[in-house]
Every structure is written in structure tokens, then in C-alpha cells.
Amino acid sequence: MSDTSGYHFDPGFIAEHLGELGTGLLRTLAISAIGMAGALVVGVLLGAISALRVPVARQLITAYVEVFRNTPLLVQIFFLYFALPETGLRLDGFTVGWLSLLLWGGAYNAENFRAGFEAVEGGYVEACRALGFPRLAAFRHVTLPLGARIALPSVTNILISVFKNSSFMVAISYPELTETAVNIVAVTFRASEMFLAIGIVYLALVWLMSLGAGAVERRFAIPGEH
Amino acid sequence: MPPWVGPVAGYLAEGLRETALLALVSIAAGLLAGTLVGAVLTLPSRPVRAVARTYVEIWRGLPIVIILYAIFFVLPVIGVLVDTFTAAAIGLSLWGSANVAEVVRGAVQSIPRGQAEAAAALGFSWTGRMRYVLLPQAARRALPPLIGLVVNLTQQTSLAAVIGLLDILEASQRSIERLTLSGGSSHAVPILGAVLAVFFVICLPLTMLSRWYERRLH
Numbered sequence: 001m002s003d004t005s006g007y008h009f010d011p012g013f014i015a016e017h018l019g020e021l022g023t024g025l026l027r028t029l030a031i032s033a034i035g036m037a038g039a040l041v042v043g044v045l046l047g048a049i050s051a052l053r054v055p056v057a058r059q060l061i062t063a064y065v066e067v068f069r070n071t072p073l074l075v076q077i078f079f080l081y082f083a084l085p086e087t088g089l090r091l092d093g094f095t096v097g098w099l100s101l102l103l104w105g106g107a108y109n110a111e112n113f114r115a116g117f118e119a120v121e122g123g124y125v126e127a128c129r130a131l132g133f134p135r136l137a138a139f140r141h142v143t144l145p146l147g148a149r150i151a152l153p154s155v156t157n158i159l160i161s162v163f164k165n166s167s168f169m170v171a172i173s174y175p176e177l178t179e180t181a182v183n184i185v186a187v188t189f190r191a192s193e194m195f196l197a198i199g200i201v202y203l204a205l206v207w208l209m210s211l212g213a214g215a216v217e218r219r220f221a222i223p224g225e226h
Numbered sequence: 227m228p229p230w231v232g233p234v235a236g237y238l239a240e241g242l243r244e245t246a247l248l249a250l251v252s253i254a255a256g257l258l259a260g261t262l263v264g265a266v267l268t269l270p271s272r273p274v275r276a277v278a279r280t281y282v283e284i285w286r287g288l289p290i291v292i293i294l295y296a297i298f299f300v301l302p303v304i305g306v307l308v309d310t311f312t313a314a315a316i317g318l319s320l321w322g323s324a325n326v327a328e329v330v331r332g333a334v335q336s337i338p339r340g341q342a343e344a345a346a347a348l349g350f351s352w353t354g355r356m357r358y359v360l361l362p363q364a365a366r367r368a369l370p371p372l373i374g375l376v377v378n379l380t381q382q383t384s385l386a387a388v389i390g391l392l393d394i395l396e397a398s399q400r401s402i403e404r405l406t407l408s409g410g411s412s413h414a415v416p417i418l419g420a421v422l423a424v425f426f427v428i429c430l431p432l433t434m435l436s437r438w439y440e441r442r443l444h
Contacts, residue, residue, distance in 0.1 A: 070429035071422045072381035074388075075395060079422065082402060083414040167289040171388050178291055191299035199292050206287040 013190050014197045024180030025201065031094065031176065032163040035101025039162055042102065043109020043155065044148070050110065051117035051147070052139060061110060068107030074168055076100055081172045093174030097166065105162040109155055116151025117143050149220050156213035160206060167202070177201065234401045234417060241397030242424060248311060248393065249380045252318035256379060257372070259319065260326020265356055267331040278327070285324035290385055293317040298389045314386035322379050329375065333368035334360050367443065373436035377429045384425075394421055 014021075046061045068076065077100045080091060091099065120143050128138040167178040175183070181198045185191050266278040285293065298313040308316070337360055345359040387396035398421045406412040 066430060066433075067422075067426065070377070070433055071425045072384040072395075074384045075418065075421050075425060078395065078399070079418045082399075082412075083418045086412065086415045164287075164289040167291040168385070170291055178289070178295070182295065185299060191296075192303050195292060195296040195300060199288055199296060202289055202292060203284065203287045207283075 009192060010190065011193055011197075013188065013193050017184050020180055020184065021177065021198070024175055024177040027094070027097075027174070028163075028166050028176040028178075031097035031101060031169065031174075032166045034098035035105060035162045035166065036159045038098070038102035039105025039109050039159065040155070042106030043113050043158075046106065046110035047113025047117060047151070048139065048144070050114040051143065052135075065107045065111050068104055069111065073100065073104045073165055074171055076104060077168055077172060093169065093172055096172060097169045097174050097176065100168075101162045101166060104165070105158050108158045108161075112151045112154040112158065113148065115154075116149075117147035119150045120146045146222065149222050152217050152220060153213075156209075156216065160209050160213065163209065164202065164206060230405060230413060234405075234413075235420075237397045237401055238394055238417075238420065238424075241392055241394035244311070244391060245383050245386075245393040245395075248314055248318070248383045248386060248391070251315045252322055252383065253376055253379050255315070255319035256322025256326050256375075259323035261330050261361075263323060263327035264330025264334065265361070267327060268334045268360075269352070282324045282327050285320045286328065288321075290317065290321050290382055291388060293321055294385055294389050310386060310389050310391040313389060314383070314391050318379060318382060318386075321382070322375065325375050325378075326372065329368050329371045330364065333364035336367055337363050370436045370440035370443070373432055373439070377432045377436070380429060380432075381425060394424060 046064070049057050050061050077096060080096045080100055081093070084091060117139075124142050124146065125138050128142050129135070133141065166176055169176050170179040170182055173179060177198055181194050185194050188194075263278050263281060267275060267282070269275055269278075294314060294317040297317045298308065298310065301308050301313070334356075341359055341363065342355055345355040350359065383393060384395045386393050387399065390396065392400075398417050401417055402412045402414045
């Protein structure tokens with residue numbers, strides 16, 4: 001703060017705030033991890049129910065998927081945080097954080113898994129049924145392992161987006177990494193250093209996840225395809 | 227009709243105008259710049275491709291919130307003053323163009339190699355091959371994911387509220403605050419419900435169009 005003539009770039013400033021930023025990063029990772037795991041489970045379950053054409057449940061799932069895919073995540077977050085208390089349900093920032101990410105990612109993944117399951121060649125399931133497998137067993141042993149692999153690239157894409165979108169919680173002042181950074185900038189005015197620093201953190205984690213996703217996709221690639 | 231509905235609806239409509247304008251500007255700039263960068267990604271020159279690849283990885287990898295904050299807070303530091311609309315438009319265009327570029331690259335590379343080779347044999351330059359042979363064919367394949375991106379960008383405009391643009395979401399927030407301050411209920415459920423409904427009515431037809439077009443291609 002010695003320079004009065006103008007702004008100068010001071011990366012050392014980040015070091016003074018490492019503790020706060022670390023805590024923020026942990027919160028980001030916590031809501032992201034719960035959101036990603038939940039989005040995966042919800043996606044597989046709802047995608048399976050849709051693909052199995054369970055009556056009524058399927059229509060309800062379609063409605064859920066369309067509502068969450070065709071409205072902005074940020075408005076969904078605001079609804080959970082500001083509108084739900086009106087109905088008597090008050091959720092704290094942490095809960096809205098993971099829950100909104102889970103609901104959003106779950107909707108996209110339900111659609112991804114459904115499409116994956118329905119892309120499995122019909123002959124496999126018919127052969128399975130001809131061998132005497134009940135319908136659910138045929139799904140579990142044939143459609144699920146094949147369809148999940150077909151869906152994998154789009155599913156991992158959504159999971160990475162869930163992580164990136166955890167930064168939306170800045171809008172409800174939940175002190176994850178972005179909100180922590182914005183708060184520090186508000187008192188120190190050192191915007192360049194701060195956004196460069198957390199930008200690098202987000203980019204590094206996104207690239208790491210992409211590498212992981214690529215490895216998983218190769219490991220589970222359906223043999224003989226592509 | 228309760229007396230608060232009229233003023234709030236008018237306020238939201240004003241916000242919606244900002245939202246629509248921001249969406250149109252970002253979509254147009256994103257499509258234009260993204261097609262250009264996407265075409266560059268298919269160039270034979272490695273260094274040129276690397277530059278475009280870096281651009282795409284940075285603006286696709288960063289959370290949009292960070293992009294918007296960085297532009298809004300960092301540009302003034304280097305002496306460029308931007309208002310919230312401009313900052314949001316720049317940020318959304320950068321993010322949108324990087325995503326469009328990936329779609330365009332994928333679509334161009336999905337066109338059988340023989341098409342480009344035949345065009346080259348006929349004496350077409352790179353721009354000619356792109357303009358008359360590859361892009362027209364790639365456009366058909368790119369259309370469904372591009373419509374998906376248009377929907378995505380339209381939804382992401384709501385993030386401009388985070389840096390203070392008076393869009394439909396910010397208008398809803400201010401209405402809720404005002405109603406709370408004037409005593410009584412905030413009416414957050416119907417107000418935010420209306421914002422959700424507006425986006426839903428805009429986005430659902432586009433999503434359905436994209437799905438219909440995708441099925442038609444197969």
C-alpha cells in the first residue's frame with residue numbers, strides 16, 4: 001500500500017490471505033463433492049427409471065429434468081435460498097450450495113444416462129431376455145454397464161460443470177473460494193492478484209478433473225468401439 | 227390482483243429487456259468469434275492452433291462468475307472503465323466463443339477428410355475450402371449443440387446480476403428487498419417463480435428445437 005501514484009501488481013499479497021483462501025477452497029470442494037456424487041447417483045437412478053419406462057415416474061422425471069435444464073442455475077439457487085423460507089423451509093448457505101448443485105447436475109445427468117441406456121442396441125437385451133433373465137436383471141447386467149459407458153463423456157462434463165458452478169454461491173454470500181476472494185478484494189482492492197490467483201486454482205482443478213475424466217473414459221471404453 | 231403485482235411486473239419487464247439485450251449481444255459475438263476460433267483450431271499450423279487452443283481452454287475452463295468478476299474489477303485497474311452491461315457482455319462472449327469454437331472444431335473434423343482433399347485438389351485455398359465446402363456441411367452437424375449453447379448463454383446472462391446489472395434477476399431481488407422493507411411479506415415465491423417461468427418459456431422451445439433437429443440428422 002506504499003504506492004500512492006497508482007496500482008502495482010503484488011503477488012506477495014496472496015500469501016497473507018492463504019489461510020482464508022484455503023478455508024474457502026475447502027468449502028468449495030465440500031459442496032462440489034456432495035453435489036457431484038449426488039448428481040451421479042440421482043442421474044443413474046432417474047435415468048434408469050426413465051429408460052425402463054416406468055409409468056407416472058417417467059413423466060415426473062421428465063418434468064423435473066425440463067424445469068431444471070431450462071431455467072438458470074442462479075435463479076434456482078435464489079429460489080432455494082430466498083423463496084423457500086417463505087414456505088417455512090429455511091436452508092443455510094452450505095445446504096443450498098450442495099443441494100442446488102445436486103438438483104441441477106442430477107437433472108442433466110438423468111437425461112445423459114437415459115440417452116445412454118436407450119442407445120444400447122436392442123438385440124443385447126432381447127438375447128438376455130431370451131436366456132431367461134428377468135427385465136430388471138437384464139437392465140442391471142446389460143443395459144446399465146453398456147449404457148453408462150456410452151453416457152460417460154457427457155456425464156463427466158456435467159460433473160466438472162458442477163464444480164465450476166459452485167462459484168455461483170457467491171450470490172448467496174456462502175464463503176466458498178470465490179466469495180472469500182471477493183470479500184478480500186472488497187477490503188484490500190487488490191483485484192488483479194486475487195482473481196488471477198483463484199482463476200489459476202479453478203483452471204488447475206478443472207484441468208486435473210478433465211485428465212481424470214479422460215483416464216476413466218479410456219479405462220471404461222467399450223472394447224472394439226472407435 | 228394485489229397492489230404490489232403491477233409495479234413489480236413493470237420492474238421485472240424492464241429487467242427482462244436488459245437480459246434479452248445482453249443475451250442477443252453475447253450470442254451474436256460468441257457465435258461470430260467462436261466460429262472464427264473454431265476454424266483456426268482446424269488449421270494445419272501447430273503454433274497457430276496452440277494459440278487458439280489456449281484461448282479455448284482458458285475461457286472454457288474458468289467459471290463464468292470468475293470471468294465476469296475479473297473483467298469488472300481488473301479492467302478499471304489498467305485504466306479501462308466498463309459498465310456492468312459491457313463487462314457482462316464481454317465475459318459472456320469470451321465464454322460463449324470458447325464453447326462455440328469447440329463445437330465448430332468438432333463439426334468440421336467430423337466431415338470426411340476426402341471432402342477437404344477433393345476441394346484442395348480442385349485448387350481451393352484454405353479459406354475457400356472452409357467457406358464453400360467444410361463450414362456449410364459442418365453447420366448442419368453443429369446446429370443442435372449450438373442451439374444448446376444459445377440456451378446456455380441465455381441462462382448465464384442471469385450471472386450479470388452478481389456484478390450488479392439490473393437484469394430480470396436483479397430486478398426481482400430489488401423488488402423482494404423493497405417489499406420486505408415496506409413491511410409484510412417479501413412475496414419471494416411468486417416473484418422468483420415468475421423469473422423461473424420467463425426463462426423456462428424462452429428456453430424450452432429452443433431445447434425442443436435442438437432435440438428435434440438432432441433426431442432429424444440421424
